[in-house]
Structures are given as C-alpha cells and as structure tokens.
Amino acid sequence: MSGSSRRGSVNQKLLDRVAAGARDAGALVTAVRLADYDMPIYDGDLEQERGVPDGARAFQAAVAEHDALLIATPEHNGGYTALLKNAVDWLSRPLADGRTGVSLLSGKTAALVSASPGVLGGIRSQTALRIVLEKLGVIVLPQSMALGGAYDAFDQDGRLKDPVTDGVVRNIGRDLARLVGRLG
Numbered sequence: 210m211s212g213s214s215r216r217g218s219v220n221q222k223l224l225d226r227v228a229a230g231a232r233d234a235g236a237l238v239t240a241v242r243l244a245d246y247d248m249p250i251y252d253g254d255l256e257q258e259r260g261v262p263d264g265a266r267a268f269q270a271a272v273a274e275h276d277a278l279l280i281a282t283p284e285h286n287g288g289y290t291a292l293l294k295n296a297v298d299w300l301s302r303p304l305a306d307g308r309t310g311v312s313l314l315s316g317k318t319a320a321l322v323s324a325s326p327g328v329l330g331g332i333r334s335q336t337a338l339r340i341v342l343e344k345l346g347v348i349v350l351p352q353s354m355a356l357g358g359a360y361d362a363f364d365q366d367g368r369l370k371d372p373v374t375d376g377v378v379r380n381i382g383r384d385l386a387r388l389v390g391r392l393g
C-alpha cells in the first residue's frame with residue numbers, strides 16, 4: 210500500500226519495484242489502493258453510532274489475509290500522510306468477530322520505503338510511521354530506502370534509472386519475503 214493515491218505517485222512507483230522484488234522471491238503480493246476503501250476520517254461518534262464503516266472492515270479483512278505489509282510512505286510536513294494514518298487508525302479498531310484490531314497487526318512484518326522530490330527522500334515519514342507500527346506490534350524490517358530526487362529517478366518502464374538503487378530497492382521486497390518465510 211502507498212500513502213499516496215495520486216496519479217503518477219513516485220511512492221507508488223517505488224512500491225512497485227519493491228513488490229517486484231518480493232514476487233521474484235516467491236511472495237504472493239496484493240496491490241492495495243487506500244483510496245479505494247471508503248474510510249472517512251476517523252470519528253469516535255461516527256463509530257459509536259454507525260459502527261466501523263464497510264470500507265474499513267474490507268481493509269481489515271485484506272490485511273488479515275496477509276503475513277506482511279509493504280508500505281511506501283510520502284512525507285507531508287515531516288510526517289506521513291493523513292491517508293495512511295487514517296487507514297492505520299481504522300485498522301486498529303475492534304474486528305467484526307470481537308478481537309482487537311491490534312491483534313490483527315501484532316506479529317506481522319513490514320517493510321517501509323519513501324520517495325520525495327527533496328534530498329532526504331521522505332525519511333522522516335518512515336521514522337514516524339515506524340514508531341506507530343512498532344507500537345502496534347509490527348516487526349519492521351531494518352532495510353529501507355528513502356529515495357530523494359524521485360521525480361527524475363524512474364525510467365519510462367518504471368524502473369529506477371540507477372541500476373544499483375533499483376537492485377537495493379528490489380532486495381527490500383526479497384528480504385521481507387525471506388523473513389516471512391523464516392518466521393513461518
């Protein structure tokens with residue numbers, strides 16, 4: 210999943226390369242577009258009056274079916290995006306069967322990458338997101354990529370122009386797939 214649903218999103222492009230690495234390592238990867246899930250901004254009154262929205266339930270179900278999360282996180286004002294935070298907050302709400310939402314995430318693994326036109330590549334968004342995911346019990350892979358100058362980093366086929374960087378990014382997906390395999 211990407212914290213940006215923008216057409217032409219550089220985070221989505223970067224995520225696609227990580228996913229390619231995971232697929233090559235044998236993982237079954239599902240592409241999730243957060244904006245496709247009808248998830249209003251979290252509101253406790255709305256939840257109490259109408260329950261967890263169907264879109265959030267569908268997103269919880271999608272996450273439940275997977276062992277790991279690949280997340281590309283754009284940086285907005287030094288943090289990660291509202292789209293991503295809202296999705297995580299709904300994810301953490303109680304499940305339809307009464308289990309806690311946190312039980313859904315606890316013990317899953319995740320890899321984080323980010324891309325930005327700036328020089329730091331959105332690294333601060335990763336730091337902020339890592340803290341939240343670890344609080345929820347997610348094991349976050351140490352390997353990551355913060356891709357700076359991202360508007361000029363991809364070729365027409367969606368690969369990174371620099372083959373070394375392309376390999377490093379693909380290896381993040383590979384390493385996450387291997388970790389999931391080792392954890393069983």
Ligand SMILES: Cc1cc2nc3c(=O)[nH]c(=O)nc-3n(C[C@H](O)[C@H](O)[C@H](O)COP(=O)(O)O)c2cc1C
Binds near residue numbers: 324326327
């Ligand atoms: C509200 C807003 C805040 C932003 N803040 C930052 C920032 O703090 N650091 C940064 O590197 N880029 C920042 N950007 C630029 C984004 O990195 C840029 O829009 C990027 O293309 C977003 O990722 P995407 O291409 O995947 O949509 C900001 C953009 C917006 C719209």
